[in-house]
Amino acid sequence: MKHDKALRTAAELVEAGLLPAGRLAAAEAVARKYAIAVTSTVAGLIDRDDPDDPIARQFVPDLAELSVTPEERADPIGDQTHSPLEGIVHRYPDRVLLKAVHVCPVYCRFCFRREMVGPEGLGTLSPEAMDRAIGYIADHPEIWEVILTGGDPLVLSARRLEDMMRRLAAIAHVKVVRFHTRVPVVEPERVDGSLIAALKASGKTTYVALHANHPRELTEAARAAAGRLVDAGIVMLSQSVLLRGVNDDVEVLAALFRGFVEARVKPYYLHHPDLAPGTAHFRVSIAEGQALVKALRGRVSGLCQPTYVLDIPGGYGKAPLAAANVRDEDGACMVTDWRGREHVYPPVGE
Ligand code: SF4
Numbered sequence: 001m002k003h004d005k006a007l008r009t010a011a012e013l014v015e016a017g018l019l020p021a022g023r024l025a026a027a028e029a030v031a032r033k034y035a036i037a038v039t040s041t042v043a044g045l046i047d048r049d050d051p052d053d054p055i056a057r058q059f060v061p062d063l064a065e066l067s068v069t070p071e072e073r074a075d076p077i078g079d080q081t082h083s084p085l086e087g088i089v090h091r092y093p094d095r096v097l098l099k100a101v102h103v104c105p106v107y108c109r110f111c112f113r114r115e116m117v118g119p120e121g122l123g124t125l126s127p128e129a130m131d132r133a134i135g136y137i138a139d140h141p142e143i144w145e146v147i148l149t150g151g152d153p154l155v156l157s158a159r160r161l162e163d164m165m166r167r168l169a170a171i172a173h174v175k176v177v178r179f180h181t182r183v184p185v186v187e188p189e190r191v192d193g194s195l196i197a198a199l200k201a202s203g204k205t206t207y208v209a210l211h212a213n214h215p216r217e218l219t220e221a222a223r224a225a226a227g228r229l230v231d232a233g234i235v236m237l238s239q240s241v242l243l244r245g246v247n248d249d250v251e252v253l254a255a256l257f258r259g260f261v262e263a264r265v266k267p268y269y270l271h272h273p274d275l276a277p278g279t280a281h282f283r284v285s286i287a288e289g290q291a292l293v294k295a296l297r298g299r300v301s302g303l304c305q306p307t308y309v310l311d312i313p314g315g316y317g318k319a320p321l322a323a324a325n326v327r328d329e330d331g332a333c334m335v336t337d338w339r340g341r342e343h344v345y346p347p348v349g350e
Helices: 010-015 021-031 040-045 054-059 127-139 158-169 193-198 220-231 250-262 286-299
Strands: 088-092 095-101 145-150 176-181 205-211 235-241 266-271 307-311 318-320 326-329 332-336 342-345
Touching (some): 010 021, 040 054, 095 127, 127 158, 158 193, 220 235, 250 266, 286 307
Parallel strands (some): 095 145, 145 176, 176 205, 235 266
Antiparallel strands (some): 088 095, 307 318, 326 332, 332 342
16 A cells, blocks of 8 residues: 655654744754654645644644643543553443554644654554453443544554454444544545455444544545545544634634535534643633534534533543533633533633
8 A cells, every 4th residue: 555655854844845944943842752744645735825824733843832731631531540451441331442553644733642642652552462452342241332543543554454343343242343533634545445444344333533623624535535435334423623723713613514514424523622731822712612613503504513522631531511511610610521520620821
């Protein structure tokens, strides 16, 4: 299979015209902490004449990433709290995350797992760790759904994906396998016949959740890649992160969710940005997010409405941010989790 040659250093970004030379030293300092990867597809989407380009903002490193605020945390959604063994996160009874790989085709500057992903991150599960993870799933009959995330599972070879699906298919109580990926958008040529075949297993239902945040990411090639997956009988969902300077605008969100629906990808989640280190410049307040989602309600079809959710910091799971789940207390938000417990969410800093 042909692989995209991604730009992986600050110097390569300068050479490609994606980063002003004056920001090289700052970007190199960021790169010592967090990985860089910009595929040629993504590089081609960036408007080099726009200093505020919403695609560049997602992938080109910024000095602001080195400013960590007190409320930020290395494991913002509490994966480690719910990890009974390497590669598994078991937060809710009926489903697990299987983190097979911690590598991605691109590295998002706002990534909620930025301390774990990248070439220097946790890597790919060893065959022994994968055996133990599959064994855990087999030993827990309450597990109905396995969610492949990471990292981006679609960077694995078709052979490895097929092997993993074959092993999951042998577990009778697992009915649904879901892949979370950015590949159809950032490296659409990777979605070929062998990869699609590898995602399917007899007797199991495969879902693919596609991560994109701006309508310009939904190119013809990305829509065609999604179309190939849907034509093969795979159900597609979207997930997006609400990001300041990228999509904190009702027209942009409307175009994004309409684009997904047109591509046969059902809008699923709009995530409130997580408290990942060095991402304060991306965060909007919950009140801003609620106002945007409310404005979207009147503007676009119900088909185009995702659920606006917060992963409650600390690993308490997702809470829909509809007004009924959130109340104000001294400037902070009190958010109710799925068990009815309340948690404090800090105000956005000045
Ligand atoms: S693709 Fe997902 S896991 Fe990878 S850097 Fe982006 S947000 Fe993080």
